[in-house]
Amino acid sequence: MTEELVLLDHDGGVDDYLSLILLMTMDHLRVLGIVVTPADCYVKPAVSATRKILDLFGRSDVPVAESTVRGLNPFPRIFRRDAFTVDHFPILNEREGIRAPLAPSSGQAFMARVLRGATEPVTLLATGPLTTIAAALDLAPDIEAKIKKIVWMGGALNVPGNVNKIIEGGQDGSAEWNVYWDPVAADRVWKTNIPLILCPLDITNLVPITSGFVLKLCRQRRYPLSDLAGMCYSLVTHQDYYAWDVLTTAYLGQPEIFSLRGWETTIVTEGASQGRTMVVPRGRKVLAMDTVDLDAFYGYLFQQWSR
Numbered sequence: 001m002t003e004e005l006v007l008l009d010h011d012g013g014v015d016d017y018l019s020l021i022l023l024m025t026m027d028h029l030r031v032l033g034i035v036v037t038p039a040d041c042y043v044k045p046a047v048s049a050t051r052k053i054l055d056l057f058g059r060s061d062v063p064v065a066e067s068t069v070r071g072l073n074p075f076p077r078i079f080r081r082d083a084f085t086v087d088h089f090p091i092l093n094e095r096e097g098i099r100a101p102l103a104p105s106s107g108q109a110f111m112a113r114v115l116r117g118a119t120e121p122v123t124l125l126a127t128g129p130l131t132t133i134a135a136a137l138d139l140a141p142d143i144e145a146k147i148k149k150i151v152w153m154g155g156a157l158n159v160p161g162n163v164n165k166i167i168e169g170g171q172d173g174s175a176e177w178n179v180y181w182d183p184v185a186a187d188r189v190w191k192t193n194i195p196l197i198l199c200p201l202d203i204t205n206l207v208p209i210t211s212g213f214v215l216k217l218c219r220q221r222r223y224p225l226s227d228l229a230g231m232c233y234s235l236v237t238h239q240d241y242y243a244w245d246v247l248t249t250a251y252l253g254q255p256e257i258f259s260l261r262g263w264e265t266t267i268v269t270e271g272a273s274q275g276r277t278m279v280v281p282r283g284r285k286v287l288a289m290d291t292v293d294l295d296a297f298y299g300y301l302f303q304q305w306s307r
């Protein structure tokens, strides 16, 4: 069996580093590169932290690229500053200098180049907005054929969104943040024929990060990955936090613990519902993660991070 080729496009939030820390434990995948989309982060420290995590894994061969796209609805600054903290974690800075290469081109150009050069279609794992993917498709429309599927943390199908009505005045609360950041980009991807597998809020609502979970991870701190993951989670224990991106990523490692369900959907790009992933008859067909074996999911995290 050939290895599955994967390109990760993340947006630098705490959850995104945890996803990277999980993804890099999956020995059956070949990670071709990592793109950082400047959404839920400040991008320089997010790129730096990403490269340092690769170095920690001994995977300094994996290139990292900085996307230069912009969103329509920026994430609040208070969410974005965690990138600076993670970039200064002691475990990521024992050694001076960074080895994992920084791609000389923009993240979107890098994505297009990697996909064009891939020997077979590539799975895109996207844990942030779809803007970089949309930009890469605009740069190089032929890469659509090289994308096997997009596994995306995004959308809220039959539950409320997580864009706060008060912080984001004028919105109706139906949008999920990764769509809301750039609904036009999501719509661009919706208009392709690329198979889409969503990990929407409908299922991520089942995986809150509890204090008990974080403390259990701390009990196995003797493993460097548990120490690092525990540090990341400690930054978010004061707020309502979910394993949004981590659950999405776990699908690549343990698809058999999930069930999928098909939906017909459209992206609302304007007005008070912009960023809503609306279920409509004859809409764009997507698959969404529908159920997950929770014990198996948490067990998988504790197992993968025991190294």
Ligand SMILES: [Ca+2]
Pocket (backbone or CB within 6 Å): 010, 011, 012, 013, 015, 016, 040, 127, 128, 245
């Ligand atoms: Ca993210």
